[in-house]
Amino acid sequence: MATVGAFCVTLHEDKCINSRMPGKCATCVEICPYGVYSLNGDNEVTVQNYNACVGCRLCAEFCPENAIRINPAESELVSRYPWTLGTVEEIHHKALTGSYGLRGFGTMGGPTPHFDGIVVVPSQLSSPAPRDKYREECNMEVVIGEDTCEKPIRLQYPFIFPAMSYGALSREAKLALAIAAARTGIITNTGEGGVVEEEPYYANGYEMPDRKRKIWEPGGYLVVQWSTGRWGVSADYVNAGDAVEVKIGQGAKPGMGGHLLGDKVTEDIAAIRGIPVGSDALSPCRYYDVVEPEDVKKQVEFLRDITNYQRPILMKLGPSRPYDDVRAAALAGVDAISIDGLVGGTGCSPEVVTQSVGIPTIALIGPAVRALKDLGLHRKVKLFALGGMRGGLDAYKAMAMGADGVGFGSAAEIAMGCRACMACHQGNCPYGITSQNPKLRERLVPEEIGQRLANFINASAEELKILTMLSGHSDVKELSEEDLRALDVNTAAITGLKLVGYERPLPWWENGNAK
């Protein structure tokens, strides 16, 4: 309830249909996930509880008369911290119910260091001259598994859609992601909830399972996830995609398994996951079939064997001890590692975990890159940075810090229409993204939303291209830390980047002892 009391809700009665004709419209009452509005005994809309507003503005978007205004309230962080209204309300909630808060989406607000503390350095006289974005080429291709398997993945752009399960997302949202991956030549990922029937051939660009006519060029890739819950996993599942990802953890709730509450386990989801309808699908927090580090390596080996040494094996890590974890993942023999930061999102998690557990994304990339460099595997084992990536600018910064690419999870949901209301776990997403309700899912047409996602990816790729070329490069692999500067001491201290003005890394980075 960190956002309690953070917004003022204003209903303009001169515009509101309901205030003129009580009972005629209650769109805001129906759409708000937090009960900000209610109908009184005379069917009049009232602002029942503006303190509950999280500022998502769903109501304003759906209001047919544009009668709602949501404005940020004056910050209580100044006058009442640490006993802000949000904290007071949270304690009252626990005292009344004995339960803690659950919610969807990722880390919101707070002091999390982020990419905004970093700027891009353009090229002038003393570095290689800029390239012409409009009339010269820029290579953005990333290849996964080039030397290790028979069917490597060739990403047209250095982007992936990270794992989001069918169950957390609707079938339509999963298919939209697959179509977008096909249209942009990137990866989509099943997540841990089994594979939707159409996903493998949609992701490769085919509308029909016979794979005769490719309609979405250039065609993308499907990664199937091998995880702690092992939902819907069989030999056919492992071979259904173009790569297998071993999930160790995720940014929103490292150290915990995925939570899919029983309300979202419909007949179709139950069938795909191989579990009873309505049962809570709680993934274990760890692998019961791994008791020592060597076991992970054995798993990577047998996954290669089951996939006939054709497909790349990937690994996804939560934000814990990036140097040691990435080192262990690389030694397990995978072809690519995704490391997900604190800001990474989820469909459902205890709020305290989403909000404050894990290392911020910008602090993960440096140690992860150093681990790979120390093994001589940087740029061979591909590194993808996830967690709060918003577009080409964040991608550039992550890649200049040494990542080979980035993942857009929350940003992809937003590209589908989401307004970050944080109520994914309630299952009533008005855009049909995180809902299993057929009426809400109808609103999400996979082909149309797939195009929106593809537009977002193409635009972000253009941003990355502009930044790459103005800093004097014609290949994203050439980006380096020299292309970045930290704006403040804190960011320079965390990342080891040169501080603006000082033009050197902070002194303790210069002795070379950083892990």
Add this chain to the structure above:
Amino acid sequence: MADAPYVLDAKGKDLRAASTELKSKLAKDSVVVKNASHLHGLCGGLKSGEITIEGNTGDYLGVVNSGALIKVPGDAGRYVADNMTAGTVIVEGDADYGAAQYCYGGTVVIKGNAGDFTATMNKGATIVVGGDVGDEAATYMVGGDVVIGGNAGKNLGNYLIRGSIYISGEWASLGHNCAAGDVDADDVRKLETLLKEYGVKADAKTFRKITPVSDKPFYSH
């Protein structure tokens, strides 16, 4: 199928070499594998065929098995029949830690004893242990049957959601959401068939049946 099985000596071979040879022979022969204790995940994802693993086995034998019959005359390593969806795995001796985890279907028989966390997250397979099982057996089970001819250790069936655990002997303690009751006539018929088929000496009528208390033990609804 030929009369004599093909003998695959895995000594000095890595998983890829042994597995490639195994798959090429399985189409027409049954295969006996020797000297394979260094290979982990052997017989992974097979859809058919009959394999006998002589001597010690590595870990993850028969992982994601989808229809093969895998026999182990001796003892099995860790995680035997991991994530199996169809087929049969029969271990004549004992199984180490974590046998038959994450299984969706098929049958796993361990005639001796099995270790801790046996049958964790069973989602539909039939898992028969002739002897004793260790601690935490059938943890988080969401379907299928687990039959234990001997005794069980601590926390048996912890957070059972669906499915049944049948046990002939004693248990050190039951996990959360578990209730012990008597077997009915259908259970006895099912058990008698299984015990007879796999040569487990126990009286089906003396088994106790452990079932979940609540359908949704994690969050109250």
